[in-house]
Amino acid sequence: MRNLILLIQQYYSFFIFLFLEIICLSIVFSNYSYQQTSYINSARNISGNLYTQKNKLSTFFSLQSVNDSLQKENARLMHTLGLHLPTNPLKDTSYTTKRTIDSVTSTIQYRYIPARVLNNSIDQKTNYITLNVGSLQGVKKNMGVISGNGIVGKVSHVSPNYCTVLSLLSEHFVVSALVADGTVGKVTWDGLDPSLVLLTGIPQSVKLKKLDSVFTSGYSAFFPEQILIGRAAQVMNGTSYKIWLSTNFRNLHYVYVIEDNTNVERSILEDSTKITP
């Protein structure tokens, strides 16, 4: 016993090192799969508040580019209004609301919650974005997030006034994608270039040309159908392609959190078909 105490006295700094390192690594590995709740994230009150202050300052300097992007988005919205909208298969259910523009009534399935990006990273294996909306504004876990140009990610942690979004630029993030002829593939990120993603699972018979656009498919529970992901940049081998992302993650200011009103019904149905072990 005395020898043990002597040993601890002699190497006490090494034992403290081991102790602290075990705490750190247990935090790392308990949060390694991103679905789990992280206790350390920027949706906390202190860090969220600081990021709000910083954002107030930095938005002032980027007013020009923000104005440009808003103007472009307005133009896009006006363009879509003038065109024929795809008819919504959902008629009148308790989940939809009615909208009337120029005496044309259509049903709306999605609600968009506008949000500002407070913090963003692109250099890690799993990247997160902090937004200035939270559960008080109606944000819930696993909602999809899009920007004016394309998809961004899905909500992973929510606090009353802030939320963190798991960015598309993350190792385990898989999005179901649709190419022009209706083939469905998978889009993932390989962790290297923040402007390129990988499209896999396209059969060899389907040939994509350069600059062919890739959209989200309706299989995903987070994103609406027909939202642009990007354009084909390069053929890797027969079945996988590199895709230029249409969202510029380096310059992300305003995004929309998508609340899918029909998602409740859909998830209840999908969960009921799952075989529980």
Add this chain to the structure above:
Amino acid sequence: MSTPIKFTLNFIAIMAVQIFVLNDIVIKSSISILGFPAFIPFIYPLFILLLPVSTPNWLGMIIGFFTGITMDMFCNTPGMHASACVLLAYCRPFLLRLFFQQNIKELGNTIPSLFRMGFSTYFIYICLAILIHHLAFYTVQIWSFSQILFILLKTLVSGILSILLIILSQLLFAQKEIRRS
């Protein structure tokens, strides 16, 4: 000014620069160097390296732990910065013993700065410390043996920029010492 207050201010200043300026560099600049993955320089290990020589090892490690946890909170990286910082704080006395020829006890409260140690000694000291920190951080972050070259590449490109920034910041802010001595 008493030492704890001075170091708290030091801590706030270094963390503010790291979180609000350096973490944004990679995002706001649209230049992507061909082939290189996105990376950010880390200047915040400087806070652990600037602790007085006489700081006991256990205190250094606890300070390192809290520095890392603060960084983790703002970067959404659970525990990764903390583990790298604790390792760096553990290695710090060994590095100091390597580079200070005098007895550590005689030095007392001196801060290991550029002008106290001389340029070449300080440069190697910073290089080794940053190498340990970055290698630990990127190993924990990427965590796969098949990508060991990727870990080394990221350590190298990020480390070079970090060392450059730390030396520059020392040249800017450590000048008082040279006038006094």
